[in-house]
Amino acid sequence: MKNSLIKKIIKFQPKAIFFDWDNTLVNNWNPIFISYKKTLKELGLKKQNKKEILRNAKYSLRETFPKVFKNDWVKAKEIFYKIFKEIHLKEIKPIANAEKILKIIKNKKLFCGVISNKDGNLLRKEIDKLKWKKYFQVIVGANEAKKDKPSKYPFNLALKKISFKSNNNIWYVGDNEIDIEFAKNNKCLSVFIENNMFKRSDVKKKPDLILDKIENLELYIK
Incomplete structure (x- = not known):
């Protein structure tokens, strides 16, 4: 990645980072x-x-x-x-180094959450299984908003739950084109984690940032 793009992304540091769940933070x-x-x-x-x-x-x-x-x-x-x-x-298994990134975000006192198309009750059971609830201020699963991703409804619900105003300093991290579309619909910085199932060639809309593994997110959070 060109240094100019790295500097641009670092310049607009996140106030909140929201993650997809399956194939982004966990393998299930x-x-x-x-x-x-x-x-x-x-x-x-x-x-x-x-x-x-x-x-x-x-x-x-x-x-x-x-x-x-x-x-x-x-x-x-x-x-x-x-x-x-x-x-x-x-x-269920954590993606390698996913918890490391969550710890970094927590230590930096950034808002952090999960917005997933997995049923909300099942999502929370998986988070509890991994003992990861401590990392998230907000969790939104499928069926909890009027519509699910890539619509704006889950994002708006997440912001409402944490009394957070929408702005350009929110990042959304995911593993497929629906996540990129969701991020762009909500004016978030879109981060695509390339993986075994979805490659950069599979996504039609260009994300703001493409990483080949989740731990590289640390390079952009200062």
């Missing part, structure tokens, strides 16, 4: 894949490959299931959650 995709595949099988529907499942999983369940499962989407939701709840806490 396997339970999603397993639950999705078993739901399709139980309803007698065609198998989907990993790429197809990923394409849907970027959005919240209430956004994608009516499109995928049509009139059976409520039944599909019940099947999916039954399977997912049995396995997700057993398989």
Whole structure:
């Protein structure tokens, strides 16, 4: 990255940093894949490959299931959650050095939160499992706002919960194009963490900052 861009980003230091959850701070995709595949099988529907499942999983369940499962989407939701709840806490693993970054943010006394398209109750259980609640002033999951990411509603709800006014000094860190779109919709600085599932070539909208691993975020927080 050019020095001029680094200086520009450092100049506009964040007052708050919000994170996506899955594939940004934690690795918990396997339970999603397993639950999705078993739901399709139980309803007698065609198998989907990993790429197809990923394409849907970027959005919240209430956004994608009516499109995928049509009139059976409520039944599909019940099947999916039954399977997912049995396995997700057993398989969740922090992304390498994610907690290190959270500690740095906490020590710098910046506002920090999670805004995710994962169901809010399940999201909080995963955060509690890792004992990470101490790092976040606000947590917003799917179904808690009028609409989910990439709409503005979850962001506005997060700001309301911490009595924080929207401004350009908020960063949003995520792992896919929905996160970039969400950041731009809310005039946040968008940080894209390149990963095994989503590469920079997969994103249509250009993020403000691309990192190949989350610990590199430390370079931009002074």
